[in-house]
Amino acid sequence: MNDTEDRQMWKKFEMETTPLSAGDLSVNKVKIKGYLDSSTFPQLQEHLDNLLREGNHYYLLDLENLTYISSAGLGVLMGILREVREKQGDLKIINMSDKIERVFSLLGFSRLMKVYSSEEEALEAFSQAAENQEVEDPENRF
Amino acid sequence: MRNQNDRIELRIPARMDYLCTVRLFFEDLARCFGFPEKDVENIVMSVDEAVSNSINYSRREEEPLRITVSLTEDAMTITIEDAGDDFRERFRQNVEIEEHLREMREGGLGLHIMKTFMDAVDYKRTPHQTNHLTMVKFLR
Numbered sequence: 001m002n003d004t005e006d007r008q009m010w011k012k013f014e015m016e017t018t019p020l021s022a023g024d025l026s027v028n029k030v031k032i033k034g035y036l037d038s039s040t041f042p043q044l045q046e047h048l049d050n051l052l053r054e055g056n057h058y059y060l061l062d063l064e065n066l067t068y069i070s071s072a073g074l075g076v077l078m079g080i081l082r083e084v085r086e087k088q089g090d091l092k093i094i095n096m097s098d099k100i101e102r103v104f105s106l107l108g109f110s111r112l113m114k115v116y117s118s119e120e121e122a123l124e125a126f127s128q129a130a131e132n133q134e135v136e137d138p139e140n141r142f
Numbered sequence: 143m144r145n146q147n148d149r150i151e152l153r154i155p156a157r158m159d160y161l162c163t164v165r166l167f168f169e170d171l172a173r174c175f176g177f178p179e180k181d182v183e184n185i186v187m188s189v190d191e192a193v194s195n196s197i198n199y200s201r202r203e204e205e206p207l208r209i210t211v212s213l214t215e216d217a218m219t220i221t222i223e224d225a226g227d228d229f230r231e232r233f234r235q236n237v238e239i240e241e242h243l244r245e246m247r248e249g250g251l252g253l254h255i256m257k258t259f260m261d262a263v264d265y266k267r268t269p270h271q272t273n274h275l276t277m278v279k280f281l282r
Binding site: 068070071072082099103106 | 161165183246
């Protein structure tokens with residue numbers, strides 16, 4: 001990517017949501033493009049809040065085209081992670097750039113949110129976790 | 143050769159939609175100054191956090207934020223001035239990152255980022271009821 005393309009991307013923020021399946025689970029893949037800072041985070045917050053209200057508790061965030069994240073953006077991710085985990089759901093991440101990964105690592109976020117190298121791998125992990133949960137759930141033992 | 147103490151002053155509207163412009167300015171400046179890429183990213187993120195805080199707590203939206211950059215041979219010093227509320231108490235407090243993560247708190251990382259990513263951060267409340275936040279990054 002050249003400098004001009006990078007700058008054009010910085011001027012906007014876009015999201016694209018695609019419904020996916022992981023075994024019996026419905027997973028929403030949310031692709032985030034551009035920069036996520038104090039001026040743009042309310043858009044993501046509102047979008048994810050709406051999805052949560054509709055009963056969606058499994059999220060796959062595709063950060064391939066996320067060029068910047070500030071503490072405001074990290075705060076949105078933290079809030080959503082807390083909410084979905086309270087509802088036994090989860091949030092996983094794919095395609096994180098080195099730049100964003102460094103921020104996650106320095107601030108300890110990489111310990112909370114698992115990053116996968118591909119969509120297939122993340123969906124498999126969702127599916128596996130759901131199977132394990134069923135086994136562990138006493139109501140489902142008999 | 144760089145002068146002993148070059149100064150650059152920016153005045154920007156106290157609005158979040160100017161954050162991107164501020165980041166791009168500091169990205170170029172830090173890179174041209176010779177900082178390694180990781181330091182460029184650290185400076186950009188710290189300035190973004192400081193300016194966001196200033197805008198968030200600004201009492202007078204119509205007053206622009208003043209950002210001053212001082213360049214010496216081996217350091218970049220950035221001062222952000224605003225007419226917002228006194229934040230001495232918030233500045234003194236240090237974030238316990240383990241607790242922050244355990245409780246999955248959504249906010250309060252801005253100052254932690256500045257203190258972690260810059261070499262020195264200082265805060266002064268002036269007699270004119272303005273805030274001066276100063277951050278330093280040394281060129282190694």
